[in-house]
Amino acid sequence: MNSKIRGAGVIAATLVLAVVAAGSWFALRGLTGASCSGEVPLALAAAPEIAPAIQAAADEWMSTGAAVDGTCVKVVVEASDSVDVAAAVAGKHGASLSGVGQASGTATTPDVWVPDSSTWLVRLTSGGAAAFDPGNGASVARSPVVVAMPEPVATGLGWPEETPSWSDLLQGITKGTKLRAGIVDPTRDAAGLSALLALTSAAAQSAGGNVQSATTGALRALATGRSALREDLVAKFPRSSDASTVAQALSMAPLSEEDVIAYNAKKPPIPLAALYLTPEPVALDYPYAVLPGLDPVKNSAAKGLFDRLGTDAFKDRLAAQGLRAADGSWGGGFSAPQGAPSPSAGAPQPMASDGPDKGGVDPKVLEQVVTGWSITTQSGRMLAVIDVSGSMNQQVPEANGATRAEVTAAAARRGLALFDDSWALGLWIFSTKLDGNRDYRELVGIGPLSAQRSELERALPQVRPKDGSRTGLYDTVLAAYKEVQNGWEPGRVNSIVLFTDGQNEDDPGGLTRAKLLSELERLKDDERPIQLVFIGIGADVNEGELKSMVKSSGGTGGVFITQDPTDIGDILLRAISMRGTPGS
Template sequence: MTGRHRRHLPSAARFAAIVAGALAVAGVVVGVRAGVGRVDAADCATPVRLTVAAPQEIASAVRASAAEWARTKAAGKKGCIAVDVQARSAPEVAAAVSREQRVTLAGVGTAQAAAVPDVWVADSASWLLRLRTAAPAFAFTEDGSLAQSPVVVAMPEPIAKELGWPRKQLTYADLLTAMTTDTSVRPGTVDPSRDAAALSGLLALDAAAATQPRADAAGAVLRALATDASTLREDLMAQLPQSDDPGTLAGSLGLAVMPEYDVVAYNSDQPAVPLTALYLTPSPAPLDYPFAVLPGADPAHADAAHRLYEHLTQSPAFRERLGVAGLRSADGTIPTGLQTPTGAPRATPPPADGGSAAAPKVDDAAINRTLAAWSAVVAPARALAVVDASKSMSTPVPSARNATRMQVSLAAAKGGLKLFGDDWQLGLWMSAAGLDTNGNHRELVPVRPLRDNRGAVAAALGSIRPSGGDGALYRTIVDGYRQLRDGWQPGRVNSLIVLTDGVGDEEITLPDLLRQLQGLRTQDRPVQIIIVGLGDAVDRQPLEQITDTTGGGVFVAEDPAQIEAVFLQALSLRTATPR
């Protein structure tokens, strides 16, 4: 859960509080289903039951205002409405949507039980952007924002003062130096594939690092943050110092990106060491709580949802409830009751647009590139890349100035190679019928550490050309999977990465392939298969059966000119646990 933290307690008491809180949230969700729907629709034979999922920090404000609205004539003029507001984290809802859309999103997987709501109030529009990129048919309606919370860099106050705050307005350059060269400041983060605030901050830090003279500044930032990465924000908050003595400060979390509301909540408990919130310029994209009506809602539910949004955005009571929850209004201004940290702007400054080199526009390409780079750092791989070299890969791509499928594939692979650290182990094969004595693939570079292998891989990628043969994908997948399993190494994501424009005339049948993979698969040596497909003629069904057997995922660039974005998205998935 990525919602607001609760009072900081010693470990045993804190664990009990977390368990109690989780049970309370579960009770609230069940209670709302059983209670609000019945109370608000008591006089209705067939009420419209609208389900709304929202993160914990805003759910209570939405629930209270929705209950008030459901009792009004404005809500009932087209029939009775019951609103069920469920406190659900963004990764949980994203996993449920991913399951329904048959896609996989890095960091969240697919939920097996959770239902998809009628309305989703995610904490950030970046979730909707990621899902729309992964599933272009994900046709939701986004009405607008309900609230905001600026994304800040939080530091224990004594550490911020050592860097010159508040006399000096700290900059990205100051923080990058502190993160990568000052051993007295211990940075940390929540996994950005699961936390929108962490992703927003990482995008801004990465953009700032690109302007620094140090060639590897962006990589140094990622490595520094990954050292103390947490899955849950509560775990990150638990690492904050409990006293201001030098030893405790040196061993505790000294810098982390988080939403403003978390700083407000933490300081409201009057901790021994309060947090300082740094509002950087240009600012990271804030959490903006978009109100999205999800696909599948019938006209009555969609109409009720849109009218609920109008009520929330026009309600003074809802604005006051946001302030109590530690959130700003949708326009970024401060509502009554919100005590912001020292130095907070009166209104959230807009993030810089794509014209600024220091803060590029937050789009799907930037997100995919950042998450792929994060995955490359936190999950070093032992990987074998297979490039389909069948004759169909010579097909021109009109949207890529008639470059061939092979050329656009290799360009994407070369871009991915730049993300991989020297501790990666990588090998390269090309695959087509009749290539070599084994009849289906040729080893171009054996799997070895990139510190010794990078030049050889880059040169081999530049030498691959489509052959005159048909595809031989199934046999190559079996051979590649077997080699990776036999040479499997702990502490790494062992992956077979396949770039192909689809299944051709295969030597073995799909059932035979699946039986062989099932026979090779072992629980103690998991190997993922990541398949990147090119073109709108790719049949996903057999490829998905392969990855369902081994773990991994299928990513298809229907327009091969978009292969780079899809390739980066596929790389970011590697943090998922193999099944």
């Protein structure tokens, strides 16, 4: 069976593979009379569609005496969704992955990981896992990302003689009504993310002067047909050949070539066409990632197994699973979809093996697309609080002399454009003695964007530093926390995002640090969490001070520090795309 296994299917597949592996290992050792002794356990987690091929290769290797320095190697392959392993690795290395959330309490990290895409490795590194530096990383298989369409829909667009462009599809889903697009949440699915990169690139190229508006339109159009699970998405394709059913069902979705092969193998009433668009989106490349911290013996075992994954026999095993070899060629029995690029036609190579960031995916662009998606597809309630102390008047040479306050307001305006009307937002400013004896002033109270978007846009120019004022941070944080808590709403991320370029300064009559932390501890409510996020600008920010507030407030949120104020736009998008990730 070629189809990808999800949910309970993954658990069942894992148990079967583990039992088969254990039984095979003991039986094969007995039959071959291997001269090795002892045991080197090697735990490998692989995307469900490639796990059977890797387990078969491992069994063959063990049957011929797999050993390291005379010690027998025992390989156990676990079929694991890439997003689940990514969550476990992120938790272990302190990374934040937008949309992924926390790993389950039973999740463990393997010795070797073969996710479906190197984009997972890029996201982990750019998400804060600085110490995450897996070895090897070479591709062991490949599956192009295609646009899957019911054949009657594809035929109506000229397929197979003609293939629409990304711009054509973008126009169809944002301007027309005939194409019903779907996507698996790109924050949790590599094929969806690959297609999202291609579509947002097409949007930017066709946008003229308004790139952000076009990109946001594309994200929102796709978001209306999103699914959390692959199996839920493909279930939306037509199950009957009558014209009415076809017209009302899902008419296009980015999937892997392997997904289309697996779907059509079940002989559905209407097969799927695989459209290979150009420029080709980033393929699923199945990197062989040896996770950090392995001892030399396990490292040698991992290398021994890897050597078995480059053989012709392994290529044939991949073909049986609907997968290509790493170079884009395929083995015997591969059921290529109509229009599939031939291996002899120079199929694009997978991502390079000398590091996931060498394969043509810019980590910064990847992060922007992921965070943009997260923001446009979630509903939140947020209070933005901006520092207007005297130091925020400092000019930023990289921003053509704009002040820190002006750069911050511009970043807030950029973020505002991404939020749809389901959001609720408010805006405060703070320094010292800004409103009588109060260190903060409300410019716009927290309310629905549907009613006050224009008011917020008009308020942003009022973010002007107060000459000679200082940073009344503690009183402001407590007041903002109480404000968000008093209006807390279920079903949303209730958050505070505070921008500052300093630390709390002497403020006669104001809170002490100890008193603030004590109050946050007293007020926090695990049933009504508040995400406290700080964006610090420059060298005068006290990171430890900010982290202590996040911790005392319940640990939901984070601290982001940059020396370059021009970075805060991207940092803001990343910060508000967080979904209850524990702060560090």
